[in-house]
Amino acid sequence: DVKVTQSSRYLVKRTGEKVFLECVQDMDHENMFWYRQDPGLGLRLIYFSYDVKMKEKGDIPEGYSVSREKKERFSLILESASTNQTSMYLCASRRDRVGETQYFGPGTRLLVL
Amino acid sequence: SQQGEEDPQALSIQEGENATMNCSYKTSINNLQWYRQNSGRGLVHLILIRSNEREKHSGRLRVTLDTSKKSSSLLITASRAADTASYFCATQRGTGGYQKVTFGTGTKLQVIP
Numbered sequence: 001d002v003k004v005t006q007s008s009r010y011l012v013k014r015t016g017e018k019v020f021l022e023c024v025q026d027m028d029h030e031n032m033f034w035y036r037q038d039p040g041l042g043l044r045l046i047y048f049s050y051d052v053k054m055k056e057k058g059d060i061p062e063g064y065s066v067s068r069e070k071k072e073r074f075s076l077i078l079e080s081a082s083t084n085q086t087s088m089y090l091c092a093s094r095r096d097r098v099g100e101t102q103y104f105g106p107g108t109r110l111l112v113l
Numbered sequence: 114s115q116q117g118e119e120d121p122q123a124l125s126i127q128e129g130e131n132a133t134m135n136c137s138y139k140t141s142i143n144n145l146q147w148y149r150q151n152s153g154r155g156l157v158h159l160i161l162i163r164s165n166e167r168e169k170h171s172g173r174l175r176v177t178l179d180t181s182k183k184s185s186s187l188l189i190t191a192s193r194a195a196d197t198a199s200y201f202c203a204t205q206r207g208t209g210g211y212q213k214v215t216f217g218t219g220t221k222l223q224v225i226p
Contacts, residue, residue, distance in 0.1 A: 004155070041218065042201065042217055042218035042219055043201070088153075090155055090156070092155075092156075097212065098212055100144060100146065100161055101146070101158045101161065102158065102203075102214065104148075104155030105155050106154055106155045107153070107155050109153070
């Protein structure tokens with residue numbers, strides 16, 4: 001089974017802090033994704049990565065950056081956290097560009113005070 | 114409105130009853146997928162139906178797709194308390210390259226024992 005893990009289940013940070021969310025998958029998948037999930041808005045794509053060192057903006061990239069130095073690891077960075085970034089963050093991986101199933105991590109619930 | 118909208122937003126049924134959730138979308142798609150999310154957790158892939166298919170079954174799940182109406186339905190038969198979760202449809206579209214996946218806002222299902 002594919003396993004996607006996220007570094008933290010819960011995080012509390014202060015406004016202005018730099019925040020790193022880490023995601024690791026163990027199935028040699030090419031594609032990885034970061035979403036945020038907010039009530040009533042569903043899942044919104046922040047960034048995705050086709051492969052190592054490749055990244056593409058999703059629908060809501062403002063205030064975020066990403067890093068993919070190794071195939072199994074995809075990091076989401078909040079350069080200067082703000083209260084409107086309080087949310088549930090979900091990482092997912094997919095075999096390749098035309099693969100169909102996405103495999104999700106358990107999520108990180110981030111609270112920015 | 115968004116690509117991939119589920120209705121109803123919330124559904125409460127008794128154990129043993131059937132649950133039906135609907136998803137509507139706007140543009141042509143390659144496939145449509147249904148995912149389940151237990152409270153506070155990541156999403157789990159349930160079933161996929163391709164644009165040239167009309168109906169698909171998996172255990173107690175039945176999915177239909179009507180491309181002329183741009184809609185899909187997910188039927189869970191003989192529901193169980195463990196089926197309590199949020200259910201999301203996701204549409205995949207695009208040719209070659211990256212196939213974009215868009216998630217809906219979800220239907221929250223409560224199955225009462």
